[in-house]
Amino acid sequence: MNDKMRIIKIFDTTLRDGEQAPGCSMNLNEKVEVAKRLEKLGVDIIEAGFPVSSAGDMEAVKAISACIKDSAVACLCRCLEKDIDAGWQALSKAENPRLHVFLATSPVHMEHKLKMTQAQVLEQAVFCVKYAKKFCNDVEFSAEDAFRSDPDFVCKVFGAVINAGALTVNFPDTVGYAMPDEFGRRIRYVKENTPGMERARLSVHCHNDLGLAVANSIAAIANGADQIECTVNGIGERAGNASLEEIVMALKVRRDYFNADTRIDTTQVYSASRLVSQVTGIKIQPNKAIVGDNAFAHEAGIHQHGVLANRQTYEIMRPEAIGIPKSRIILGKHSGSHAFEARLKELNIDIDEETFKKVFSQFKDLADKKKTVSDRDIEALVMDNTVSVPETWRLDHWTVTTGADSKRRSAAFGEIRLLHKDGESKIFSVKGDGPLDSIFKAVNKITGVEPELELYELGAITDGMDADGSSSQGETMVRIALDIDGSRRCWNGRGVSTDVIESSIKAYLSAVNAMLHDIKKLPGFPGSLNICF
Numbered sequence: 001m002n003d004k005m006r007i008i009k010i011f012d013t014t015l016r017d018g019e020q021a022p023g024c025s026m027n028l029n030e031k032v033e034v035a036k037r038l039e040k041l042g043v044d045i046i047e048a049g050f051p052v053s054s055a056g057d058m059e060a061v062k063a064i065s066a067c068i069k070d071s072a073v074a075c076l077c078r079c080l081e082k083d084i085d086a087g088w089q090a091l092s093k094a095e096n097p098r099l100h101v102f103l104a105t106s107p108v109h110m111e112h113k114l115k116m117t118q119a120q121v122l123e124q125a126v127f128c129v130k131y132a133k134k135f136c137n138d139v140e141f142s143a144e145d146a147f148r149s150d151p152d153f154v155c156k157v158f159g160a161v162i163n164a165g166a167l168t169v170n171f172p173d174t175v176g177y178a179m180p181d182e183f184g185r186r187i188r189y190v191k192e193n194t195p196g197m198e199r200a201r202l203s204v205h206c207h208n209d210l211g212l213a214v215a216n217s218i219a220a221i222a223n224g225a226d227q228i229e230c231t232v233n234g235i236g237e238r239a240g241n242a243s244l245e246e247i248v249m250a251l252k253v254r255r256d257y258f259n260a261d262t263r264i265d266t267t268q269v270y271s272a273s274r275l276v277s278q279v280t281g282i283k284i285q286p287n288k289a290i291v292g293d294n295a296f297a298h299e300a301g302i303h304q305h306g307v308l309a310n311r312q313t314y315e316i317m318r319p320e321a322i323g324i325p326k327s328r329i330i331l332g333k334h335s336g337s338h339a340f341e342a343r344l345k346e347l348n349i350d351i352d353e354e355t356f357k358k359v360f361s362q363f364k365d366l367a368d369k370k371k372t373v374s375d376r377d378i379e380a381l382v383m384d385n386t387v388s389v390p391e392t393w394r395l396d397h398w399t400v401t402t403g404a405d406s407k408r409r410s411a412a413f414g415e416i417r418l419l420h421k422d423g424e425s426k427i428f429s430v431k432g433d434g435p436l437d438s439i440f441k442a443v444n445k446i447t448g449v450e451p452e453l454e455l456y457e458l459g460a461i462t463d464g465m466d467a468d469g470s471s472s473q474g475e476t477m478v479r480i481a482l483d484i485d486g487s488r489r490c491w492n493g494r495g496v497s498t499d500v501i502e503s504s505i506k507a508y509l510s511a512v513n514a515m516l517h518d519i520k521k522l523p524g525f526p527g528s529l530n531i532c533f
């Protein structure tokens, strides 16, 4: 590596800004699993949540702090003492904690949201950085909506918070308004005009409202930014945040241009992307750079010919560089545990011995039903055994009869039997407007909850038929919601099966189990809702 090569820090906010996005909520196990994968990926800082915002975020930051050793763990706090107190409580077990405090500096935010003057914002920012420093040496300050703020005011605030002890100052384009050239120039201006900048790192945090979050982040690096805030698959508020994999690979592929790199182990990029997509249920668009299904596919004959002659004709990076497995071992019912273990390794999936035994036995059952088991099938089995919340109710048996009369009025009759974790078994039959309506109603009757179905998505794990002609498994994503004390809470559930009705029931039941697991912990439950546990 060149002597003067700069190392850019990667601050991942998948679990905070990413998780804040509609439909991206994750349960505790999922968050911990994602954090472990981010650590393996080599991110420098994992922003694990916003502890004061909810009991779930507090619990997640605590759990992640307790198990992550190689990355710093950060959490978000408004510039308020109670937020910083909660943040520090959540981070107390972290090996490398970082308190991240933020306050808006733009005229529109100061006037309409904060109702504060510039002088008050400056004073509050300094006060809170000093307050956070009492607990934690590593303090980051973000000037929310920095790009739409007066540049000289941002430099003044940054200078003052650096003086108060902030080790990182972050310049967000909160609403994704900047153009790359303009953003690069602004970063250079801030770097050159902030008093004491040589004592702190300059970070950027770009949103993707105009599709420019990655371009703006890259322009910032070229103009002196030392840290990039980003998310896996670019998930995040509205159109999302800058995508980690795109920034990291741009730096790697064009090191000649930037003379900068990151600490990321790029061979872990693909598995991290798959995990985040699976736990959030947010599918990756096929033509997404780096991790989309088509990112390394060559369709046109002229391209295929070129790639066969020499890959460099149409490939600027190898799929192996991001951890897409090279070999195409086909697993089936004759595959033994060694072949299965080897495939897990190639997929960068790490599981303990006990989980391995469970997953392997389920793999054998699946291989009996399907001719071959794809990588996506394996990922799904691992997910079911690692990140699902404990089951209050387990599916035992179901039947559905369905049909439509000559006027195409459908009628269905569903029956389901669920087993409670304490051993009780309940059965319920109900009519509905279709097979899923009847069976979901039966689940509601047994579990005693009536959530709203916000999202139902049915797909195939692999497209249509698997390559060898064996049918693909059905994968269902479900999101359910409840209004609790005036605020709306959502839970995701996933189900996979060779039968699409069964995958739908599993998805619905896993969302209901996640909900029961969560609301049991809320004060006053059960009681204000008609819930039987």
Ligand code: KIV
Pocket (backbone or CB within 6 Å): 017, 076, 102, 142, 143, 144, 145, 170, 172, 173, 174, 175, 205, 207
């Ligand atoms: O977009 C933003 O401004 C943020 C800050 C809280 C860093 O997410």
Ligand code: ZN
Pocket (backbone or CB within 6 Å): 017, 172, 174, 205, 207, 237
């Ligand atoms: Zn943001």
